[in-house]
Amino acid sequence: MRLRQLLSRSSAIYARLSDTGAEVYTPQQILEEIERGSPIGRQWIEAEKSIIRKLLMLR
């Protein structure tokens, strides 16, 4: 949910160093990857979980 909110408000432009598929992604495209449950979507969700865990440890 937190990640969805961030991405829906974001104006960043991302790129990745992959040999296949798209090189450039908008936040909306990352959101679509998350909705699809693709490896890219899972990667972003796992990173978000890690960020939340760190935030909880700081409290």
Next chain:
Amino acid sequence: MPRMNTAVLILPDQHYLGYGSCVMRRIADQFRGRLNIIELNGWDAVPDKINAAIRQNDPAFVFGVGHGNVNIYTVECRTPYMTVCSDTARMMAGRVIHLNSCLTAQQLGRDLIAKGATTYYGNYEEFWLIIGCNWRIYPPCSNKLVTTVFDAEYTVEKSLFSGRTTGQAQQDRLKAYDDEINYWTSGPGANQPCAADAVRVLEIDKRIAVMYGSDSARITAAAPSMLALLAGLAAAIGLGIGIAVGSTAPTG
């Protein structure tokens, strides 16, 4: 035996690779006086020229940024350069390798170690960068947002070029990711647009920053310590006196 203090840097520019290459060129400029650094920039970052540079210079260290997959690393204009079980992979034997390239740690990195590479640094999943904010694409090296992931990832080179071991360079790399994350969460970057995006991308890239192989190797020849220099000087003086005494002592 590869040459210590020698590094070949593969620095393509097309397909957004200039964002990483630009940062690495700046690092190379800082160390050029201390190491023999061979840069293959743009259209020099193609297979024939890379192989020629490696054969000619026999470097202890090879760095490459490029688009990749589990079993392939590509160079300028996504030209395939190195694949699992290739002759090129075998050319990396005895060297420390850093491939800043998506997914290569899954198969290619392991294959490089199996083929005799000393140490491999790479990325286990997709490696992300930010190239713009406010819906605008920024040029390479134009601000902290576009360099932040490379400032962390290329700490490997800053450490190795400074004489640190491969294991220490990996520790420095992971700490540099934390430092960059702190820059965007509680440091000067905290209130900038796209700061939260930078944190997400840095967190992803840190999680996939792996190292295989030896953690005790160095790519620089150890500089002699002051104590060793003094001991050598004392021995030389002693030897000199001995020769002088020997040459003037009466014989018979």
